[in-house]
Amino acid sequence: MKTNRFLMLLKTRGGLTAASVAQELGITNEGARLQLLKFVEEGLVSASNESTGVGRPKQIFSLTPQGNSKFPDTHAELTVKLINLMRDTLGEDALKAVMDAGEVFGKDRYMKELEPFSNLEERIAGLTEIRTREGYMAEYTKDEAGYLLIENHCPICAAAKSCQGFCTGELNIFKQVLGSKVEISRIDHILSGDRRCAYRIAETQ
């Protein structure tokens, strides 16, 4: 599966103008535009006009579903098949039991990795690194409201569509590994049609 820096940028930053892409990649506007148009022709990127006041409307480039498919969705089909088999043969309760066990396992693993970090920002940074390693293309930012943990990609999207327990479980894990003095809410959700999953993290004290 091959992706390049243009697709990677659109994946992580969402819709961008050719000028923005050029600035991010350190090339000229025209160089970026020509490359983006090539991706448009290939169906990996779509372009839309957006009027923002004086001047010609901006042309916003963003990934198409075909472009998104260039990013890994590991063993999606097999995973969905296994989930459905488990549900059909063992029942919903058994599936939930497995999901719960997975949540505990995941939480323990994250806890162990984040053990060296004491303050919240270090733990969020550590969590971001773990999630990126797992294919979520995660990043975090800090602002006046607290922290924003962003996952630009969902490598288990197909499985999550089949079983919402994955998403619920992940949110629970985040709450547990970041501590009781933290409030976390999901503000963007890929399964709801958003470009990314994003979590607002705020200290409650």
Add this chain to the structure above:
DNA sequence: TGCGCCCCTAGAGCGTGCTA
């Protein structure tokens, strides 16, 4: 080494919309 392809740059021109 020559050739072709790809990627990129630079510059000029064009299209769109705001403002006086």
Add this chain to the structure above:
DNA sequence: TAGCACGCTCTAGGGGCGCA
């Protein structure tokens, strides 16, 4: 409605790279 600002488009040409 003309002038202006902003951003897109077109075209020519250069550099890097792979291949025969």
